[in-house]
Amino acid sequence: MMSVKELYRGIYELDIGDRKVLATRNIMPGLSVYGERLIVDDGIEYRQWDPSRSKLGAMVLKNFEIPIEPDSAVLYLGAASGTTVSHVSDILTDGLVYAVEFSPRTMRDLIQLCDQRPNIIPILADANKPQSYAHIVEKADVIFQDVAQPNQAEIAAINSKYFLEEHGHLMLSIKSRSIDTAASPKKIFKEEVRKLESDFGIESEVLQRKELDPFHEDHLGLVARMFVDED
Ligand SMILES: C[S@@+](CC[C@H](N)C(=O)[O-])C[C@H]1O[C@@H](n2cnc3c(N)ncnc32)[C@H](O)[C@@H]1O
Structure with missing residues (x-):
């Protein structure tokens, strides 16, 4: 039973x-x-x-408050072939997920998934250049980001400025080894959170932050509210 x-x-x-x-x-x-x-x-x-294949799945099991509602608009940066995006698509029975991925080869698999699931909008683009997909993406209630790049905090901030609704939520996975392989993950996480809070001219409040072990080693999960100007 x-x-x-x-x-x-x-x-x-x-x-x-x-x-x-x-x-x-x-x-x-x-x-x-x-x-x-x-x-x-x-x-x-x-x-x-499978939480070991999904930072979002790991965040659920690490007791993060998940701000995604069935009617949310979610901007997902670093969609890969859509493992996690497919679960977001299940949650969004009345919403939409914009799935940004910059690898053309991976995008081919993602497009096959989109053929089955009409609530996923695939976008082949570099998340460093939000202006290149601003004509496709409407406002987002939530940005989820899993891009494993050295400038993860900056990518999160610029996309928040472009797309996030006022008081929208940013969910971020920070991979320490993408930033520095030698420094201690804890030190890197502290510095990335500091950057996010003060380097990019956007006010934010980090609501929760926790490491994602044992599902993902040397990754920090973070949920923040971003105070975006409405003009
Ligand atoms: C860790 S994987 C994402 C896994 C995926 N989130 C999942 O759970 O199914 C990171 C992905 O981000 C993509 N990526 C890295 N930098 C990017 C960028 N600047 N713009 C768009 N995609 C990027 C990579 O090609 C890769 O597919």
Whole structure:
């Protein structure tokens, strides 16, 4: 006998007898995206969500408050082939995810996913150049960023300025080794948070920050509210 607990809107914990697994409700029943298990309970199909393959999944299990609602507009920077984006797409039953990825090869896989899932808008672009996709993206309630670049804080700040709704949320995964392989991750995280709060002319309030181990080593997860001017 299975039990289902809704952790956040559209995000579930399934007790499947021997263990508990994270899942979203599959908006495309019968279709698996990256080989994940499909689990049916009471006529509803869920897709198992592997937190070791998803920074967002890890943030859920590390008890972050997840600001994504079913009708949110989400700008996702660093979509790759869409492993995590597919779960965001499940959550957004009445919303939209703009999925930005700059690798053309990876984008081919993402486009196949978008053929199945109309609430994902694929954008082949460099997240350093928000002006290049400003004609496609409407305002975003949430920016989720997982780009593993040395200037992660700057990318987050410039995209927030362009696209985030006033009082919108930024969810950021910071990979310390993309910034400096020698320095201590804790020192790097402190410096990146400082940069985000004071270097880019945008007021922000970091609501939560936690390392994402054991799911992702040397990664910091962060949720911030960004106070963007409305002009
Ligand atoms: C760690 S992977 C993302 C994994 C993905 N978020 C997931 O959970 O399924 C980082 C991705 O960011 C992309 N990326 C890195 N820098 C970028 C940039 N400046 N603009 C757009 N995409 C970028 C890389 O090509 C790579 O696919």
